[in-house]
Amino acid sequence: MRRIINVLLVAVCLGMAMPAQAQLIKFGVKGGLNLAKADFNKSDLKTDNFTGFFIGPMAEVTIPVVGLGVDGSLLFSQRGIKVGDESIKENGLDIPINLKYTIGLGSMLGVYVAAGPDFYFNFSGDKKYDNLGDFNRKNAQIGINVGAGVKLLKHLQVGFNYNIPLNNSGDYSISHMTLTEPSSTSTIKNSYKMKMWQISAAYIF
Template identity: 25%
Template sequence: MKRTIQVFVACFLLLAAQQTFAQMQLAVGIKAGPNFANIDTKASAGQNYKNRTGFHGGAFVLIKATKIGIQPEILFSQQGSKVQINSQNFESNFTYVNIPVMIKLYTVAGINIQAGPQFGFVTNAEAPIEDQLNPGSYKVADVKDKMKSSDITAALGLGWDLPFGLTIDARYNLGLSKIYDKAPSTQQTTDAKNQVFQLSLGYKLIKLGK
């Protein structure tokens, strides 16, 4: 009798595992789209920062079971802002390699709500600094040595997994950590944080499961 029960339980667990696997999806894909980036700061200098349009692109892996999915990504991302100093217009150009890890809650017809942390690593940074040869005048220069090497962001968004492997995402990334160790100039502030709105179009190159 005991052995019969053991066999029954083993068969039940095997069947449950098969059903779970049948409902799972593993996908690998690529995505890209525009960034609408700015600098978030509480200082009065914040009024001088305006949106800058950039680009992001990279790859993702989706592991989905029924209504819940987890999607780690690796993205090249152009960020920064437009900034006005002494009536002169400049652009702060920051390039990051970002690694978001998104939890996706699926509702109907592939529509999903997304949330998760994003970890960024700065690879290039240019911002306006005062020209030492011409005091009072500014120029765009390399300021990577004044930046923090990493960035932490909270990401929130909506997505839609379409037929034929297509995906559409709209995501807002709100910086949680300050981006500067030292402000590039007296006209800028060390409390600056990244904020980026992203629109993405993706495609699942490999898809296993439902």
């Protein structure tokens, strides 16, 4: 995974280092839905899909002749864990940087594929739930985005994306009474990763 990230970052840097006359730089706004699900390492805790949102500014650098480009966004993002009726929300700053390849299907339509690293910085503190246990979130999380979409009317982009976490999203612990000594408790510790589908729409000025 580290090699993949390094290759993508090198490609991003090469694209940005090209002469300005060979590039087309545009700015826009991007928003959409997060569909997150926590995957626990060693736990029978059953989770459902948590639905959140993201929104923020974006920039796109394209090389028109080649079809390659790079886009980056600065997004306020809400993700979380859903266990039964309990939703454990998490707010943070999401910074995806994607290498894009676009195939033009006419002057008003294009199809693209994208991939790149994703950096997430958590603003929410740790949470303790009497019936669930303690959730300690990582302040910094890194993943890889893989996605595709369409470009419409030269300004609108609609896409979907899958985020694969590379490090743990947080730690989880819960205390249980021991059967041999009812007055004492034992703590079970676990970690989890948050996998996420995203549906986005962007308007490029």
